[in-house]
Amino acid sequence: MAMPYPLPDWNQLATLDDARLPLLATALLIARDEYPDLDPDLYDTLLHSHAEALRGEIEAIDSWPLKMQAINHHLFDELGYSGNHDEYYDPRNSYLNEVCERRLGNPISLAMVQIDVARRLGVPLDGVSFPGHFLVRLPVGDSLLVMDPFNRGRPLDEEELRERASKHFGGDEPDDDALLRILHPAGNRAILMRILRNLHAAYAEGEDWERATRSADRILRLAPGNREALRDRGLGYLELGHVQGARADIANYLQRNPEAPDAPALRERLVELGGPGRPH
Structure with a gap:
């Protein structure tokens, strides 16, 4: 019999360093505040099934960008995860159980799904606390593949990233060093x-x-x-x-x-x- 998926204790989270702070489990703990009958096993099993449906295909691909392309195709095209453009500020977009059930979310909740499925498949996807919309990043050699989970995982080039960032910095586009700082991986706590x-x-x-x-x-x-x-x-x-x-x-x-x-x-x-x- 499989062990139940454990959720952390709110009173212990502050004592955990970032690496030990469970991302998925704590996101489900946040959701349980609003949905006290939430079954965390259900959503762990669901995300596991998303990953397992892809495992053979991903293992047969050598290229990191192509692995990520296959993951995005499965999540956004086949399973129908999508950014909720019509009701962006609906609180349900932030609760992971609702996101998994409705297949609708905001940038950070969709990134959570993307990150969880990718990491289950050995793809080292990270979140990015980009100003405005949350993004995800994947190291590819000496560069980064940066994607927008709110828009079906669309890759973003350097020019678009600079333009997006400039809107939050008085219209000034960040230089190379500043852009790299902005694209630093977001920790679990963040x-x-x-x-x-x-x-x-x-x-x-x-x-x-x-x-x-x-x-x-x-x-x-x-x-x-x-x-x-x-x-x-x-x-x-x-x-x-x-x-x-x-x-x-x-x-x-x-x-x-x-x-x-x-x-x-x-x-x-x-x-x-x-x-x-x-x-x-």
């Missing part, structure tokens, strides 16, 4: 935190403060010192009427980030809550 930031943004936009606050809290379980998540959780607590928690988190944020652009407004809020206006 990927998981980006998923949670997407969820926080979607829920905060919809004024669903319970779920927005939960998302910020989960970021802090992964990275207890994250300043933005402290602020976001504190503001969420404030919206929910949890004054003590709001006061503690906002004061902690201000102590860690006293010169932040939002610090003056937050100090005023802290005074209103009965806390010190300026950290000692």
Whole structure:
């Protein structure tokens, strides 16, 4: 009998170094917050089946780019995984169980599927926390194959990457060194935190403060010192009427980030809550 697919404990994640932080299992743990009856074995088995359907074909291919082409064809053309262009900010796009069932997702969730299937097949695919849309990368000799999972795994050339990056850097295209830094592989913790930031943004936009606050809290379980998540959780607590928690988190944020652009407004809020206006 196969062993059940284990999920980690939220209270232990901060103690794990990046290599020991399980990417798929923690993504399913995030989803279980919203779907408490989620069966992680189901999705592990599903992704395993995606990979096994390709194993013979992939093992017969020598070229890394052609291996990746076959994986993308299977995922995006045969299985129908696709970027949700019509409802980009739908929170379901960030929950891996929903992505696997609906075959719809955002860039980072589709990258998660791509990465998991590729790595099961021995293809060393990594994520890239590119500004804007999350991307994936595969080392090929002395260069990189960079792909866009939101658009069916389409390869991106250097010119397009520079153009995409420039939109987030005041219109200036990055030089070679800057582009390589941007294309550095994203660690597991960074990927998981980006998923949670997407969820926080979607829920905060919809004024669903319970779920927005939960998302910020989960970021802090992964990275207890994250300043933005402290602020976001504190503001969420404030919206929910949890004054003590709001006061503690906002004061902690201000102590860690006293010169932040939002610090003056937050100090005023802290005074209103009965806390010190300026950290000692």
